[in-house]
Amino acid sequence: MSGTFVGMPAFPAAAREAVGDATLRANLRHATHTIRDKRARAVAELDDWAALREAGRRIKDHTLRHLDTYLVQLEESVTAAGGTVHWAADADEANAIVTELVRATGEREVVKVKSMATQEIGLNEALEEAGIRAYETDLAELIVQLGKDRPSHILVPAIHRNRGEIGAIFRREMAGWGRPAPEGLTDSPAELAEAARLHLREKFLRAKVGISGANFMVAETGTLVVLESEGNGRMCLTLPETLISVVGIEKVVPTWRDLEVFLQTLPRSSTAERMNPYTSTWTGTTDGDGPKTFHLVLLDNGRTDTLADEVGRQALRCIRCSACLNVCPVYERAGGHAYGSVYPGPIGAILSPQLRGMGSEIDRSLPFASSLCGACYEVCPVAIDIPEVLVHLRERVAEGGEVVRNGARITVRPAKGHAAERAAMRAAAWAFRRPGVLRTGQRLASGTRRLHPRRLPGPGRAWSASRELPEVPRESFRDWWQRTQGGPAEGSTK
Amino acid sequence: MRVALFLTCVNDTLYPGTGRAVVKLLTRLGVEVDFPMAQTCCGQAHYNTGYRHGAEPLARHYAEVFGGYEAIVTPSGSCAAMVRELYPRLGARAAAEGRGGELARVLAPVVPKTYELTEFLVDVLGVVDVGAYYPHRVTYHPTCHGLRSLGLGDRPRRLLEAVRGLELVELPGAEECCGFGGTFAVKNPDVSAAMGLDKVRNAESTGAERLCAADNSCLMHLGGTMSRLRTGIEPVHLAEILAGTAADTGGDIEEAGV
Ligand code: SF4
Numbered sequence: 001m002s003g004t005f006v007g008m009p010a011f012p013a014a015a016r017e018a019v020g021d022a023t024l025r026a027n028l029r030h031a032t033h034t035i036r037d038k039r040a041r042a043v044a045e046l047d048d049w050a051a052l053r054e055a056g057r058r059i060k061d062h063t064l065r066h067l068d069t070y071l072v073q074l075e076e077s078v079t080a081a082g083g084t085v086h087w088a089a090d091a092d093e094a095n096a097i098v099t100e101l102v103r104a105t106g107e108r109e110v111v112k113v114k115s116m117a118t119q120e121i122g123l124n125e126a127l128e129e130a131g132i133r134a135y136e137t138d139l140a141e142l143i144v145q146l147g148k149d150r151p152s153h154i155l156v157p158a159i160h161r162n163r164g165e166i167g168a169i170f171r172r173e174m175a176g177w178g179r180p181a182p183e184g185l186t187d188s189p190a191e192l193a194e195a196a197r198l199h200l201r202e203k204f205l206r207a208k209v210g211i212s213g214a215n216f217m218v219a220e221t222g223t224l225v226v227l228e229s230e231g232n233g234r235m236c237l238t239l240p241e242t243l244i245s246v247v248g249i250e251k252v253v254p255t256w257r258d259l260e261v262f263l264q265t266l267p268r269s270s271t272a273e274r275m276n277p278y279t280s281t282w283t284g285t286t287d288g289d290g291p292k293t294f295h296l297v298l299l300d301n302g303r304t305d306t307l308a309d310e311v312g313r314q315a316l317r318c319i320r321c322s323a324c325l326n327v328c329p330v331y332e333r334a335g336g337h338a339y340g341s342v343y344p345g346p347i348g349a350i351l352s353p354q355l356r357g358m359g360s361e362i363d364r365s366l367p368f369a370s371s372l373c374g375a376c377y378e379v380c381p382v383a384i385d386i387p388e389v390l391v392h393l394r395e396r397v398a399e400g401g402e403v404v405r406n407g408a409r410i411t412v413r414p415a416k417g418h419a420a421e422r423a424a425m426r427a428a429a430w431a432f433r434r435p436g437v438l439r440t441g442q443r444l445a446s447g448t449r450r451l452h453p454r455r456l457p458g459p460g461r462a463w464s465a466s467r468e469l470p471e472v473p474r475e476s477f478r479d480w481w482q483r484t485q486g487g488p489a490e491g492s493t494k
Numbered sequence: 495m496r497v498a499l500f501l502t503c504v505n506d507t508l509y510p511g512t513g514r515a516v517v518k519l520l521t522r523l524g525v526e527v528d529f530p531m532a533q534t535c536c537g538q539a540h541y542n543t544g545y546r547h548g549a550e551p552l553a554r555h556y557a558e559v560f561g562g563y564e565a566i567v568t569p570s571g572s573c574a575a576m577v578r579e580l581y582p583r584l585g586a587r588a589a590a591e592g593r594g595g596e597l598a599r600v601l602a603p604v605v606p607k608t609y610e611l612t613e614f615l616v617d618v619l620g621v622v623d624v625g626a627y628y629p630h631r632v633t634y635h636p637t638c639h640g641l642r643s644l645g646l647g648d649r650p651r652r653l654l655e656a657v658r659g660l661e662l663v664e665l666p667g668a669e670e671c672c673g674f675g676g677t678f679a680v681k682n683p684d685v686s687a688a689m690g691l692d693k694v695r696n697a698e699s700t701g702a703e704r705l706c707a708a709d710n711s712c713l714m715h716l717g718g719t720m721s722r723l724r725t726g727i728e729p730v731h732l733a734e735i736l737a738g739t740a741a742d743t744g745g746d747i748e749e750a751g752v
Contacts, residue, residue: 012682019684310590329671333688369682371675371689372542374642388583394544425540429548432503432534433555442507462680466687467718470508477501477510481529486517 010365015334024160028332031159036326038272039379045274046264055261057383060317063253064307070219070252071298077222081284083294088246090301091121097297098123098211098244099130105242107132107208113226113233114138115213116154116320117246117299119342120355123211134211135177135203137232139196146173152336152344154322155270160335163187170195178202200232210240210291214247215319216262217296220255223283224296227266227276234280243282243291248299250307250316262319265381269321302355308404311392315350317382322347324376324386330369339366346376350389357405358397364415367393398422435478442476449474498528498563500556500608502570503535509710515737516569516611519626522737523619527567532559538576543677546587550597553581557604565618566608569733571640571709574610579643581605610640611733612649612708622652627740629659632730633702635693635716637709638671650708650732657735663700667692674715690719698725708732 018024043049063070075085088094102110110127112118112134124134124145136145143158144151147169151157158166167187174181179199185191212233216225224245226233237243253259267276285294307313325331325345336344340362341352349370353363367390376386396403398421400414414422431437445452449472455464463469475483497520501513513529520527537552556577560566568574582605585598615621634654640646654662673679673689680686693716697705705720705727707713717729 012684015682016684019688025688311587329673329689330682330685333685367544368678369685371638371671371673371678371686373638373671373675375638375669375671378642391542391544391546394542395546396544398544399547421543422545425543425545425548428535429537429540429545429551432537432552435532435534438503438506438534445507462683463718465683466690466722467715468721469718470714472508473510475510477506477513478529478531480510480514482531486521486527486529 010361011334011338011340011369012365014338014340014362015330015369018335018338019333021335023162024335025333027160027162028335031156032326032328032332035272036323039269039323039326042268042272042274043379046268052261052265053381053383056265056319056381057317059253059258059261060250060382061314064250064313064316067249067252067307070254071249073219074217074222074252075298077219078284078294078296079222081222082286083222083284083296086295086297088297088299088301094121094246094297094299094301095123095126098246099126099132101242101244101295102127102132102209103130105209107242109133109135109203109207110209110211110244111135111137111203111207111236111240112141113210113212113236114141114157114228115211115246116342117213117248118211119151120248121246121299121301123246135200135207137200137203137236138228139193139230139232142196142200143169146170146177150337151342153325154320154343154345154347155325156322160337163189163192166192174199200235204232204235204239207236207240209242209244210236212237212243212245214245214251215266216259217247217252218254218256218259219252221283223256223281225259226280227263227278228280229271229273229277231278234278237280237282238290240291242293242295244295244297246297246299248301249303250318266319266321269319269323269379269381302357304407305357305404306351306354308409309354309392312350312354312389314384315347315354315389317384318347318351319382320347321381323379323381324384327375327379328370329373329375330371334369339369341366346370346386346390347384350384350386350393353393357403358393358412358415364397364417367391367397398425439476439478443479445472446474446476446479495525495565496528496563497525497565497567497614498530498533498560500533500536500560500566500568500573501529502568502573504714505569505710506533508714509731512569512710512731512733515731515733516567519624519733519737520567522739523615523621523624525619528563530559530563536573536576538573538580539676541576541580541584546584550584550588553577553584553601554597557581557601560604560607564607565614566604567611567614568608569611569708569731570711571610571637571644571646572711574608574613575639575643577608578605610644610646610708612640612646612653613644615653615736616649623656624653624736626657626736626738627659627742628657628735628738630704631661631663631700631702632704632706632735633663633665633697633700634668634732635665635672635697635705635707635712636668637707637712640708641669646708653732653736654706657738658740660735663702665700665702666696672712672716674712676711679715686715687719690715691723694719694723694725694727697727702727704728704730704735706730706732706735
């Protein structure tokens, strides 16, 4: 993935700051609870939700199992329809391809449809280095771009901002990027939307190159599909002469019929809408209608390696609806930035360490950034068992094991920071196979119970900074049982 | 029926009162309870922290100790979920690692026989009114593993509603995680504490005297938070409420929960 996040502190440290930020927590709490309640209502309307979810899971699993076949079919279909297909093994390759394609047009600026894949590879920064300016046109992405900020949510990248902050950003920054904010702009939502509309319209009408991602690619026809709510995406997809789409290879589906499932589950899961407002589809190029030139850049960037992992591969089913973020109690308190990736929340915690590998501290800490409450799995429209994958990735950190990196099978060693924990776990496993040892420990604890503090120094502070320790009872249950054999009833609760 | 109590290592060591309450309750309902002394730990902490291979011998030990019983009852939603949901996964992963089906075979017998307490009461014994008396205002927190892994549904609520003297008050945001999450509580202490605090504030808003759950691990986290904040709300395990009768003065049962 992009280098934007290198040097991020591990999750617990990054989260601490967010937990202490009362404004941020209030913004997030309000936003996530509103959308999570709406989603629940939208999903409850369908009595075949469980069947749709299962169908979505199966379509994705089937496609991933035969990914090579469908990608080749897709390439043939896109080519036949007048498009050009490029294959990018990683972020650098993808960025180089796109930069070259834009250069060839002679243009120095592009308009962008909201896209996770281009953020993942850091495309805007790469274009900037080549002297090409990329304008984000999704409202929330625009706010992030103008604020020189980082996205904190998959669907609502500026979820951490309230409208007061947004108004200030518009008034201060718009002039540097094009049409300035209207004189006397207030923080009213209608005025803010109008300011963005005026600012963006100018760019839509001028731009000769558009860059997008895609939610789906249909192998049988070579059709790309983008779902959005604003209509700004459609402007970028139809007005420019050249369209370049950068799409992760896992976004392919075999047939149009498969879309029928996802066009029901995605809008309800993401924005709680029954039907998506703007669904754009295009197949190669058409004379006299839309872009004259179309390029599709198929992005791997760790996906094939992820696919090689039997447990972890289910993360590739993700349709980026963000329902798991909105329902996650950890995301709600830690915020999106703490995840150190363009993919925050539960899906980010399982996707980033797989796509990037576990070379960095942040990626090794992400699998532990969860209480395993299972709320994410419950809402996921493609039934990704996120807790299962989290535990699987914890195992890789704690125990090491075989993984595939850059197509080669390698053995990773257990992470260094976990040596003490590993020793403790080993000791516990040893003791738990010997009930007598457990009993000795219990008796030792009971015998010294008067001496136990309610707060701990050192590493124990992680517990006792906010919570009292439980008191050790006079007698363990097993000692009581041995003394009384479960009876007599009298005094049995003593 | 030969029923074994799997108390769990945490309860055995720190919450013996919960164990005594289960024994008292089941005995009152005519069930003969045994506590196999060789029992220790289901391996959940190992598994969830990433030490799956360390959990395997503990799972084998569990299967060995409890294999001969008709039913195994545990007053812990998360330990029941470990056996029922994750033991099969341990077996499947071992097979995927080329170790054949041996582990899956060894573990299979105990999987369907392991019941969380409220499942055992409602589904196996078919009782909802267990004849309990508990004169307190209580709010109930459904723990995540009970709610989402086991699907306990309204079993705990039905049991509580049948308790005489008990006033059950709705906990706002009941289905949200309390923030314990095993080693999560110490690996991500700030987020964990923030989640616990919100849960406690919600409990306080109900005016309840007792916060009830069917898992002492979550109650350890919430109880520790409540006593630090001096809320005056006592944590209590569901088993201790269900064990209480009019004959109890009330003091015994309460002490057991702390
Ligand atoms: S993991 Fe599931 S719930 Fe989360 S964004 Fe992806 S599809 Fe949506």
